[in-house]
Amino acid sequence: MKEILDKINKLKIDLNKWGHAYYVLDNPIVDDAEYDKSLNELIKLEKEYPEFLTSDSPTQKVGGVVMEKFEKYKHKLPMLSLSNAFNKEDLLNFDDQILKEIENKNYNFFVEPKIDGLSISLIYKNGNLFKGVTRGDGVYGEDVTSNVKTIKSIPLSISDKSDYVEIRGEVFLSKNEFEKINKQRQNNDEEIFANPRNAAAGTLRQLDSSIAASRKLDAFLYYFMDREKFHTHSDSLKYLEEMDFKVNKLGKICNNIEEVYNHIQFIQEQREKLDYEIDGVVIKINDFDLYEKVGYTAKSPKWAIAFKFPAEVKETKLKNIFATVGRTGRITYNASLEPVQIAGTTVQAATLHNADFIIQRDIRIGGKVKIKKAGDIIPEVISPIEDDNYLKLEKWIEDKVCPECNSDLERVEGEVDQYCINSQCPRKIVRGLEHFVSRDAMNIEGLSIKIIEKLFENNFIKNVGDIYKLNKYKNDLIKLDKMGEKSVNNLLDSIEKSKNNSFDKLFFGLGIRHVGKKTAKTLAINFKTIDKISALTFEDLEQVNDVGPIVAKSVCDWFAIKQNNDLIEALKQEKVNMTYLGNEGTKNNDKITLKSFVITGTLSKPRNHFRDLLEEYGAKVIDTVSKKTDFLLAGKEAGSKLEKAEKLGVKILTEEEFLEMIGE
Template identity: 85%
Template sequence: MKNIIEKINNLKNNLNKWGHAYYVLDSPIVDDAEYDKTLKELIELENQYPELITDDSPSQKVGGIVMDKFEKYKHKLPMLSLANAFNKEDLLNFNDQIKKEIENSDYNFFVEPKIDGLSISLIYNNGKFFKGVTRGDGIYGEDVTSNVKTIKSIPLSIEDQNDYVEIRGEVFLSKTEFEKINKQRQTNDEEIFANPRNAAAGTLRQLDSSIAASRKLDAFLYYFMDREKFHTHSESLSYLEKMNFKINDLGKICKSIEEVYEHILYIQSQRENLEYEIDGVVIKINDFDLYEKVGYTAKSPKWAIAFKFPAEVKTTKLKNIFPTVGRTGRITYNALLQPVQIAGTTVQAATLHNADFIIQRDIRIGGEVKIKKAGDIIPEVIAPIIDENYYKLNKWIEDTNCPICNSLLERVEGEVDQYCINSQCPRKIVRGLEHFVSRDAMNIEGLSIKIIEKLFENKFIENVGDIYKLNKYKNELIQLDKMGEKSVTNLLESIEKSKSNSLEKLFFGLGIRHVGKKTAKVLAVNFKEIDVISNINFNELEEINDIGPIVAKSVCDWFEIKQNADLIKTLKNEGLNTKYLGNEGSKNNDKITMKSFVITGTLSKPRNYFKEMLEEYGAKVIDTVSKKTDFLLAGQEAGSKLEKAQKLGIQILSESEFLEMIGE
């Protein structure tokens, strides 16, 4: 046995050394065949002696774990977002604000590319990889440990033997891997990913870790959370590199804001040559000791900022204009383009928004147009290129009929959009079903748009109520192309699980016009049951904070339609929960529960910390001060919200008064 242990350890050591050279240093020591042969030998030995398998073995990066769901994980410290700069003036203002806080201190900056991927937190216990967590909402993320383990550039064991080590970074897909995945998805008749960031996010959230392993995610690490260990950010990066983490080689210490700007321009000039996507540059004060002095706003640190690159603009030919129908019947016009490379991806289609947008810009089929990616995500046509031949092209004329059901399109007074108002329009139904099962609504996994279309075409579902009757057709579903017994079983389990969702998810999923996720939560918190909401009148609805006349009318109109009332009955008969199951009952305090709070100014902890605390007591946290506001929680530099609250006679609480109120 001693020889076996020694052999396994030698194999692991070689694989770790070769993997680090290949995936982190980009300097292979052996060829792929040698690496694969050694890995296979290790796996065979571990299969023979399963008691010798360790969590940090290279065999654990192969994947194969299938999860039912991802658990929520509360970050030890919030993962804050960064404020944005878009030009040199913004950078100078950023520097001026720092000077105000640390008047007589010398400081340097550290400048590094802003990777266009998915933020991740890695946690190690006693040198062993313990957990990988997504950013989520900054307070809670998702535990995606099994998928993070498959990322070859992330070590499963490190030299730092402390009982808690947290490192943050960005998971991404290389441009090459992104193109490869999309080609494969096209071959399989699957919807292609819009960009590498979406692909990375989708991959990291795969319940089957073998899929994540096959897609070859990568990661740059950029933040060591234990600031007590080092004086500067650059020192901490050197430490991470020593522990075999992948650190971006374009990072640089800059002694002045002018030098910062020069390095930003250099990184921007290298953007097209990089094998990964970046959408800007991150600038931090290098000295950790200054972070607390400079401080934080409610949403972001004041000692760091993200410089966002301007959207890349390209010129190409507009081959055609075609309309599509959304779940509300809204018509969106789209451009079919001569393929063009922009921001690292091949673009063949772009949005043209609505008919007025096209007419006002006089965009014509057959002409050259400028396109950009809005936020480096959605391609959009900005303007035509006018030359001597342009006006020989035919003027574009808006469609008058729905491209799917041929119903006459209508315009709502005062709005620019056209709508198909046929409630039986197949595309509206399919898009409505897609919205109902989406993550922010009923979160039914396994019902992709392709599967929904297939079920709709085969008359298994015609409305959302039919989703909950699919269990009667299990055998028939298994026979459908590309479904299979396992995927059908998982789908039916996910449908069953969704029945216990809280009311706000159902209410959002119903797709009532003007009712977004936040509004659905407001209605659920205030009225608790869908039957109460369905019988509420316009005036009572409009009185609720954050509910205006447009939303109130839309909700009342929706419930007046018999078809919708029948749908609610069907859902209740199928066992769906129609009550609010929120967290306001988790703690009770008569002074706070069901009261509305506005938070403003600089507090001892990020604003989300206090927001979450208030919501545990069933309080409503709103953004603007009005006569409906019960309390203003005010920190330092509270500004205009404090002035308005004083004028309206709203009770103002300091942080200490608030904590005393809740007994903490």
């Protein structure tokens, strides 16, 4: 069972890392196919071993996260993501699942392109645009109204003067505008966008709406949320057109899965001719009245599915293989390629993952390779092309030393990755600094990777403690290329502000291996200060919910290194907060705070309401009942979770008992 749990934890770590890069940083690091493959593997394992399913699993997550620089806005109805189909068999299974939920077989589908952009919710009050909100985490989005107002295809006022009208769709950037923006950024010596989706997301999240206006964003709208007004999706789209919204013309009513599949083929044939990117097709039941009958999972509607296009595969020459080192010292191998056009962009590099990946596929420098790039994300070398030339080439041999510091590389037992274990490796230090200042960690604005590299090269910072000494070098910083007085002042203000962060952000920022954002917060909630955590034994840590032996060992090993303890003392000297401050507005209740809850059954309000309420009191909401569960909050028709709780002796609360417990 340990092997299964380790596999699940590894998948979670990878998926969370990839999801963060995609949704938050707008800088995807793997293609859709790789992500979907790992996600489906995790779903399968969690179904087979439900005792290992946790609330923080990527399978329970809808989308990205809310960026702190924007005001949060709670969606009236969650913005759910869609489950995926990859072939005709998946579509037939989708249809079979619908038939299990409804008796009437007389229904049809609406099929339309899946626009590769950023999901948006538009809210109109009395006919006027009130809010433009991103999906965010599905429950809370980012209020980007000022930028939405710059999109010419989105009307600021509509003919429907109802008190509340919500319309959802996708903001995108045309291929033509994308090329113009990248050419301009290249001329200004700025980093170019990887693809139109990233450019659209980055533009919509600009604090300066004049930048958004200059980039000519566009939007297709496809959901009219008032399902009482119309009975079908197709009729609601006609209404959107009447109100001057841009609706995609490739949408079509299909009477059965055969027609659905034929229209998918038609849309795929049109893909290259379109001036906007699509990464698949969305299929949904056309009849609104069936939505509630067919129902929902925790993260997806059962009445809709996204058909993902297969990865585009091209051939090119592999010019070289080079290694890079990450903040933990992990070595990643990359391919330098002869330029090739794929999925709308020119590709000159691709990932090769690790040494085992290259050796097992016998990929050789100088030979031709197949590369894929699904979803317009960073490409991957799939395999070599074994022609006559290939057989004459030398086999590739893995690197033995770090590409940055020349230290010997080592492998951790049981892992495929190589590591540079030199704590003074310059690249490890720079990437560690980048992690420390990131949004989920200390959130220090103004310290981009390029600025960090510049400060490191000029000996201003050598570790995270040096960040808090930069105020002593203000005049020297101003003289650095492209810094300037205003940006330096803003940077120093952000550094000073970060000293007051809750300790969990600092703990995550330290970059302790296997300690992710959630684990850092769990430990901070349980032990409150860094001094208490540093004094814990392996056995103490292993007893904490969601902290297993791998994390426990990693934390103990980190605090066993004198250099790390010296760093903590240096941060204390700079008055960086080392205490958990809790969530803003957190309430205290000895019966609930730090206790674990599972919610099941039908309650008087949506489960998210009770989840939010519990989290306000510092409780942990999990999805699976176990011996460690403190309470089961059970509504009507509670089912198997109630039976399991009774069997394990978990305390069961009715809604009335729970409300009495919190005094409401």
